[in-house]
Amino acid sequence: MKRETPPPSPRSSAGSVSRQPGRWQLDRIVAELRTSREETHSIRRDGEARRAPSRDALEAILDGLTEALFPRHYGQSDLDGENIDYFVGNTLSAALDSLSAQIHRGALFVGDELEPGFVHEEAIELTRAFATQLPPVRGLLINDLRAAFVGDPAARNFPEILIGYPGMTAIIHHRLAHLLYQIGARLVARLMSEIAHTRTGIDIHPGARIGSGFFIDHGTGVVIGETAIIGNNVRIYQAVTLGARHFPTDDEGHVIKGDARHPIVEDEVVIYAGATILGRITIGRGSTIGGNVWLTKDVPPNSIVTQATARNTPSGA
Amino acid sequence: MKRETPPPSPRSSAGSVSRQPGRWQLDRIVAELRTSREETHSIRRDGEARRAPSRDALEAILDGLTEALFPRHYGQSDLDGENIDYFVGNTLSAALDSLSAQIHRGALFVGDELEPGFVHEEAIELTRAFATQLPPVRGLLINDLRAAFVGDPAARNFPEILIGYPGMTAIIHHRLAHLLYQIGARLVARLMSEIAHTRTGIDIHPGARIGSGFFIDHGTGVVIGETAIIGNNVRIYQAVTLGARHFPTDDEGHVIKGDARHPIVEDEVVIYAGATILGRITIGRGSTIGGNVWLTKDVPPNSIVTQATARNTPSGA
Amino acid sequence: MKRETPPPSPRSSAGSVSRQPGRWQLDRIVAELRTSREETHSIRRDGEARRAPSRDALEAILDGLTEALFPRHYGQSDLDGENIDYFVGNTLSAALDSLSAQIHRGALFVGDELEPGFVHEEAIELTRAFATQLPPVRGLLINDLRAAFVGDPAARNFPEILIGYPGMTAIIHHRLAHLLYQIGARLVARLMSEIAHTRTGIDIHPGARIGSGFFIDHGTGVVIGETAIIGNNVRIYQAVTLGARHFPTDDEGHVIKGDARHPIVEDEVVIYAGATILGRITIGRGSTIGGNVWLTKDVPPNSIVTQATARNTPSGA
Numbered sequence: 035m036k037r038e039t040p041p042p043s044p045r046s047s048a049g050s051v052s053r054q055p056g057r058w059q060l061d062r063i064v065a066e067l068r069t070s071r072e073e074t075h076s077i078r079r080d081g082e083a084r085r086a087p088s089r090d091a092l093e094a095i096l097d098g099l100t101e102a103l104f105p106r107h108y109g110q111s112d113l114d115g116e117n118i119d120y121f122v123g124n125t126l127s128a129a130l131d132s133l134s135a136q137i138h139r140g141a142l143f144v145g146d147e148l149e150p151g152f153v154h155e156e157a158i159e160l161t162r163a164f165a166t167q168l169p170p171v172r173g174l175l176i177n178d179l180r181a182a183f184v185g186d187p188a189a190r191n192f193p194e195i196l197i198g199y200p201g202m203t204a205i206i207h208h209r210l211a212h213l214l215y216q217i218g219a220r221l222v223a224r225l226m227s228e229i230a231h232t233r234t235g236i237d238i239h240p241g242a243r244i245g246s247g248f249f250i251d252h253g254t255g256v257v258i259g260e261t262a263i264i265g266n267n268v269r270i271y272q273a274v275t276l277g278a279r280h281f282p283t284d285d286e287g288h289v290i291k292g293d294a295r296h297p298i299v300e301d302e303v304v305i306y307a308g309a310t311i312l313g314r315i316t317i318g319r320g321s322t323i324g325g326n327v328w329l330t331k332d333v334p335p336n337s338i339v340t341q342a343t344a345r346n347t348p349s350g351a
Numbered sequence: 352m353k354r355e356t357p358p359p360s361p362r363s364s365a366g367s368v369s370r371q372p373g374r375w376q377l378d379r380i381v382a383e384l385r386t387s388r389e390e391t392h393s394i395r396r397d398g399e400a401r402r403a404p405s406r407d408a409l410e411a412i413l414d415g416l417t418e419a420l421f422p423r424h425y426g427q428s429d430l431d432g433e434n435i436d437y438f439v440g441n442t443l444s445a446a447l448d449s450l451s452a453q454i455h456r457g458a459l460f461v462g463d464e465l466e467p468g469f470v471h472e473e474a475i476e477l478t479r480a481f482a483t484q485l486p487p488v489r490g491l492l493i494n495d496l497r498a499a500f501v502g503d504p505a506a507r508n509f510p511e512i513l514i515g516y517p518g519m520t521a522i523i524h525h526r527l528a529h530l531l532y533q534i535g536a537r538l539v540a541r542l543m544s545e546i547a548h549t550r551t552g553i554d555i556h557p558g559a560r561i562g563s564g565f566f567i568d569h570g571t572g573v574v575i576g577e578t579a580i581i582g583n584n585v586r587i588y589q590a591v592t593l594g595a596r597h598f599p600t601d602d603e604g605h606v607i608k609g610d611a612r613h614p615i616v617e618d619e620v621v622i623y624a625g626a627t628i629l630g631r632i633t634i635g636r637g638s639t640i641g642g643n644v645w646l647t648k649d650v651p652p653n654s655i656v657t658q659a660t661a662r663n664t665p666s667g668a
Numbered sequence: 669m670k671r672e673t674p675p676p677s678p679r680s681s682a683g684s685v686s687r688q689p690g691r692w693q694l695d696r697i698v699a700e701l702r703t704s705r706e707e708t709h710s711i712r713r714d715g716e717a718r719r720a721p722s723r724d725a726l727e728a729i730l731d732g733l734t735e736a737l738f739p740r741h742y743g744q745s746d747l748d749g750e751n752i753d754y755f756v757g758n759t760l761s762a763a764l765d766s767l768s769a770q771i772h773r774g775a776l777f778v779g780d781e782l783e784p785g786f787v788h789e790e791a792i793e794l795t796r797a798f799a800t801q802l803p804p805v806r807g808l809l810i811n812d813l814r815a816a817f818v819g820d821p822a823a824r825n826f827p828e829i830l831i832g833y834p835g836m837t838a839i840i841h842h843r844l845a846h847l848l849y850q851i852g853a854r855l856v857a858r859l860m861s862e863i864a865h866t867r868t869g870i871d872i873h874p875g876a877r878i879g880s881g882f883f884i885d886h887g888t889g890v891v892i893g894e895t896a897i898i899g900n901n902v903r904i905y906q907a908v909t910l911g912a913r914h915f916p917t918d919d920e921g922h923v924i925k926g927d928a929r930h931p932i933v934e935d936e937v938v939i940y941a942g943a944t945i946l947g948r949i950t951i952g953r954g955s956t957i958g959g960n961v962w963l964t965k966d967v968p969p970n971s972i973v974t975q976a977t978a979r980n981t982p983s984g985a
Contacts, residue, residue: 066803169383
């Protein structure tokens with residue numbers, strides 16, 4: 035480590051050390067960072083200011099929607115029969131206003147989804163379409179809640195699951211993000227899915243189609259890919275991957291985007307911790323996939339797939 | 352995407368676009384959500400307002416207790432021999448006040464734990480019993496800290512472990528949650544364990560019994576089930592599962608809650624990354640379980656268990 | 669549960685129940701905690717007040733540096749060609765001021781890194797050395813961003829990756845923490861890496877050396893050890909471990925700190941989900957390591973390593 039004292043700044047006697055001019059050579063670093071941005075085209079040639087969607091705003095929207103769906107568990111204290119609808123309406127109103135603004139930002143910022151000239155009025159229309167689907171989404175989530183209670187011997191009551199379980203948080207976020215993905219607000223949907231990932235360790239692409247009564251227990255490390263299709267009453271455990279095996283490329287060697295490449299999991303399947311299931315294969319109805327299995331081929335209905343046995347080498351002593 | 356402009360609202364000229372009445376058809380959605388709640392019985396028939404425990408409050412309680420236990424590392428700046436006890440007492444007082452309120456909420460909200468008619472005075476008594484155990488809990492945590500220093504070649508000093516290591520955060524949270532679980536505040540204990548899970552990726556049920564000198568390295572994806580029993584000086588790595596294999600059901604096919612169904616890990620055992628250990632089996636004292644092993648049978652003391660060998664297929668070139 | 673009411677406090681009639689004196693027997697608990705701290709030497713005998721680095725401050729520093737590097741995606745709204753440099757300079761200035769203070773704290777608090785008598789002026793000098801490297805670090809991160817776009821068929825645009833992908837967040841944090849590790853601010857670097865771990869589920873020790881064009885997809889559960897060396901254009905998936913196998917001990921049986929003990933991964937290697945690679949082995953250039961493999965031996969260039977096959981036992985029906 036160098037030890038010599040830097041030369042005193044001419045103005046250092048006038049101010050505190052922490053305001054010393056030239057301390058960080060900011061001018062040079064800022065200029066170099068500008069050059070770096072220009073080289074990578076991150077400043078638009080037309081100089082138009084655009085705003086990326088805000089992760090903070092999307093977090094607040096997800097929280098507001100969750101409170102509106104489950105006001106007794108996530109909402110403010112002391113809700114009763116008289117005031118609960120006011121809370122729900124007010125919370126929903128703020129969340130939807132903000133959502134329409136974020137959808138607008140997302141469309142302008144990306145520029146390659148929705149049509150050119152997308153305006154705020156269209157974002158409002160998409161948001162309205164989204165809002166009308168909230169009551170049926172709540173119905174689906176109640177089925178997910180019941181599936182968790184039935185599927186986990188440690189679950190003693192519904193509040194514990196609804197407030198506490200990461201699998202419940204993940205499916206609430208996913209069903210909202212999937213709705214947005216379906217109506218075309220893909221950047222906002224994708225960012226919401228990553229908020230869920232951060233909060234729960236569960237990574238579900240908003241494109242994944244998931245049936246009724248879905249339960250993820252524990253959940254850390256679960257990955258479910260964009261084109262996965264999951265039937266009804268499926269239960270999966272931590273660190274399960276439903277991923278892609280090969281990435282198809284076009285004639286010029288570029289990866290083709292959006293191709294169907296993730297598993298189809300039929301009704302009533304259980305997949306235990308750490309199983310890695312790759313490619314557009316089908317796991318037949320009623321099958322059980324054991325822990326840590328690595329699987330890349332179709333499985334007929336009612337199969338039981340397990341990993342090759344571990345060796346036990348007693349060390350004596 | 353639909354493109355037609357929605358019909359102008361009669362009152363839209365009077366306010367900004369974002370306040371336009373009827374924009375989200377809130378009346379209809381709020382009514383549908385109410386119907387959905389009524390169908391799922393989430394509004395109590397007697398109209399009594401109850402409050403779910405607050406996750407935010409529980410996070411603040413855990414932070415306050417941690418600051419009181421380790422004031423030089425987690426607490427406010429500039430604590431010295433003179434002021435440190437005042438900081439500890441003040442922090443503890445606020446945390447315990449809030450904890451007793453949350454225990455009260457938890458008991459009322461669930462309604463199926465503790466006895467009927469549970470009142471706030473009883474929550475205070477439980478909290479007092481909890482508080483007296485804090486000094487011995489600190490002693491256990493110091494042993495955990497030492498186990499981390501000894502067990503991790505990358506650990507260079509105690510502050511690094513205490514402030515930085517997720518395994519340390521997880522065991523601090525677990526030892527507090529386990530105390531609450533033991534005195535009967537199970538919903539609060541369970542929610543605290545999920546806060547630890549969110550913060551660290553380590554999922555330990557508050558019912559799990561864990562001996563002295565416990566160290567989890569890295570930790571993401573670790574799952575330790577409700578009835579697991581872990582001896583002294585055990586070390587485990589990321590993505591290890593101590594889980595259940597079968598879920599016993601009663602005569603009517605319902606899952607039996609609370610049955611002993613997770614592993615017993617004896618003293619001085621090391622379990623490497625990704626091992627999945629399922630069922631009420633015993634891992635004998637001094638054993639080593641290798642990475643990615645899937646294990647469902649008893650292991651005698653001093654065993655070394657490893658996975659079947661990987662294949663290496665050189666691709667030529 | 670005990671049910672008797674505690675004896676009324678003499679002053680309880682004068683205040684609310686929640687302020688009741690003696691409620692938590694704080695005096696006794698605070699004294700016991702003090703004894704516990706004294707036994708474990710956490711109060712310095714000389715009574716000197718020292719301050720641990722603040723995790724909150726380090727989080728704000730990481731956020732500020734990220735905003736300065738990518739102001740259009742992480743920074744405030746409405747940045748355009750005119751105001752963007754002011755935003756960058758201002759954000760950078762605040763982050764570097766705070767960083768130098770935290771480096772100073774870290775050095776004093778640990779006491780076993782950098783030389784004795786380390787003063788704030790030296791922390792400023794280290795911070796200045798750090799700052800000059802920010803533009804080249806941005807260049808590396810742009811290569812990482814491109815690698816993510818090329819490597820993930822689900823990636824549709826750069827903003828999605830830059831704002832949303834945990835692998836991108838992890839590598840941004842790592843390249844900053846690694847710089848600090850190199851200049852000797854190891855405690856601050858290590859704490860930053862754990863902030864990244866909390867935010868992404870990806871655990872990269874700041875000592876790890878990582879080449880250009882690095883992409884981690886999904887990422888939850890990834891662990892990369894202190895002495896790992898990763899070449900250019902390497903892609904890894906969730907739950908991959910690059911860890912240590914044996915911990916070398918000195919003549920007295922103490923673990924040797926800092927020894928080279930993690931894998932070397934050469935250029936153009938892909939490692940799929942859940943692979944556990946342990947020890948100072950070399951994965952040769954261009955190799956592919958399959959999912960869930962457990963690997964502890966060298967692999968020649970262009971190898972394809974896969975796990976032993978799973979068993980499929982059709983259950984009839």
